[in-house]
Amino acid sequence: MTLNDAQIQVDEYVSQFKMGYWSPLSNLARLIEEVGELARELNHLFGDKPKKSSEKIANMKEEMGDILFTLICIANSQSVNLQECLDEVIAKYNHRDRNRWERKN
Template identity: 35%
Template sequence: MNLDHFQKWVNDFYGERGWTKYGPFIRVGFLMEEVGELARAVRTTEIGRDRPDEGDRSVEEIRAELIEEMGDVLGNLVLLAEQYGVGPEEIMKAHQEKLVKRFGEMAEKK
């Protein structure tokens, strides 16, 4: 699945549930909530949680949670982009151009 297809799927899926009706300020709030959950998943992956109430989880379960939270962040980001009429390709191109301009050859090599 490419990012354009993902953006359309997320917009359709969230739209069917009425979740696209929230404006940019609320969407950013959801995005920040998901970023916090991703931060917790990264911490769990890297140094653990040391919480007996959470039980032991396998490496596969921890990795699955990390990927799930990355998906939640990406989903909210593409919804925010959709609200501003910005596609994933435009975002990626602008980001790459900014870094190439800032760092020159170092950014172009990869």
């Protein structure tokens, strides 16, 4: 699935409902919540904060999916093409940071 396909699929899903896309600020809050959930998982796995026995078992994959879905919702509601965003950021790093990191052999 390409990013364009993903944007279409999310739009088809959201378009089923009268409410449609949430407002940009509500979606931003939701995105930050989901990023926090990923941070929590990473902290449980690699940080100093153990999971409580009462906490549900989640995983990074699920949280990354939530983040992607929410980001796609924001992009769709603002008519932003995420493939173009990704292409542009990769080009930026390939140019701006081309000599920044030591390369493998």
